Amino acid sequence: MARVPRPQFQQLGVIGCGLIGGSFALAMKRAGLCKRVVGYSKSPSTTETAKKLGVIDVAAESALLAVSGSDIVLIAVPVAATEPTLRAIRHLVQPGTLIMDAGSTKSDVAIAAQKVLGPLAAHFVPAHPIAGKELSGISHADAMLFQGRQVVLTPLPENDPHLVQRAAGAWAALGCKVLKMTPETHDAAYAAVSHFPHLLAFAYFHSVMRQPSGREFMDLAGTGFRDFTRIAGGEATVWRDILLANRDEVLHQSQRLRTALDRLEHFMKEGDASALETVLRQVADARNRWKPAFFDAEDGEPSSHF
């Protein structure tokens, strides 16, 4: 399959020097895709650390100044901060500049970009790299974070196709498998396989910790509980924003879960061992066939999805 052309950039502007922004900066430089990185974070000490660690070359004093002179910009801020950031930078978006975000929800970002940027939304290609670490923050930035991972692009109708291709080419050159889909499909899919299970894990852990003897019960828990609740250790502000931004799809998934749970509990109440076993077996078989969406990083071409 044909690879997308490897793009070349002069200057990367990173807004939000956390794990994702910092890792993108390191990866872009390591891959030789850009010559210079200008970075900005809301907290001056974070920007300073990013410069000291060599993650960025130049510290910018504002989001707007990080965009000035940059031909590629990554906005790697909490989901709820994307719209104000777009508002802050819109006056310095130059022809040819590629702007991306890295948020976990895409419909809200697409709508915000169209509202705030108007015709300049042609420059903004919403992106969601499916990568992360237990530990957040600039000090955990890692040039290999995106290697072998998926990135979802949800291009806007007004996007310049050439910029979408440059976006896909950049992520592919960092070792990502590039998928393209609509923001709506993205949000429905990730509500199902990421956002709702996070809500469910938070709710489950909360129900245990708050019950009488809950703490004692948890002292008895083993590896199943450990793995099932791992995602309930996620960062509160990140998940607050995602759950609010993708609320309707998450609530829809909750309805589906409640229906499935009702069905299994009905079999339990009826003592219908055979019906219960049938569903458990269907699930276990499907689960044991399922493989996580990583890939051998040999093959970095973009592919359309849905």
Added chain:
Amino acid sequence: MARVPRPQFQQLGVIGCGLIGGSFALAMKRAGLCKRVVGYSKSPSTTETAKKLGVIDVAAESALLAVSGSDIVLIAVPVAATEPTLRAIRHLVQPGTLIMDAGSTKSDVAIAAQKVLGPLAAHFVPAHPIAGKELSGISHADAMLFQGRQVVLTPLPENDPHLVQRAAGAWAALGCKVLKMTPETHDAAYAAVSHFPHLLAFAYFHSVMRQPSGREFMDLAGTGFRDFTRIAGGEATVWRDILLANRDEVLHQSQRLRTALDRLEHFMKEGDASALETVLRQVADARNRWKPAFFDAEDGEPSSHF
């Protein structure tokens, strides 16, 4: 702290030569706690394999014959098969014989033992070793399976205290931390931290796999989904039996989960970012402080719990 005395047995009878029964046989011989293992499985080919693999020394032709001449017996059959097994062996329980099961639920087993064994229930010490593997069956039996794990004993009021001490001593000598509690406390605790999360993982996975585009959505899922759904790959017959045997406690946990989920969803619907964040943060902090119930196998003394 005083260790319980290390007991000595002549002959171990294992009924159910699967992962748990086979591993117990290997561990007991390795620790020098018994001289001979007699094994029985419902399937003659399993018993034969256990003998070929050297897990058991003698293949018995019935559960009753596996008990004959044994001064320690482990019943390691599916939860629902415990009562018929007790019925099958009761005529050969000799004075001084220690009988244990290894099931994940304990109230049902305690009641079955009292009903079926009558005064012989003095010999039966219900046990639940918190150990397992992804792979079941005699071919995965492992002498180290119980090392560093917990075992819960739920002694019956009629138990001979000397036999309870021998039971505790045997598990401790295999490297287990021995906990004692009532069958009711055991079932409430494991409903909360094991049985209900299994039901929830099965229900969640089922709700995703059965929805339109569910399979495509799962192609996009990553490590969070992988860990959250790992326990939905458990063996259908095992979980069917556990969910039915501990139904009331599991349904009680489901009510608690639904209440916690309702609360979080209420904050989402109201757009109450601050209340949502507060709960997510409480959960994440508690989850990140929690440690699984393993222990350094240095210290094998039994401890009372609750």
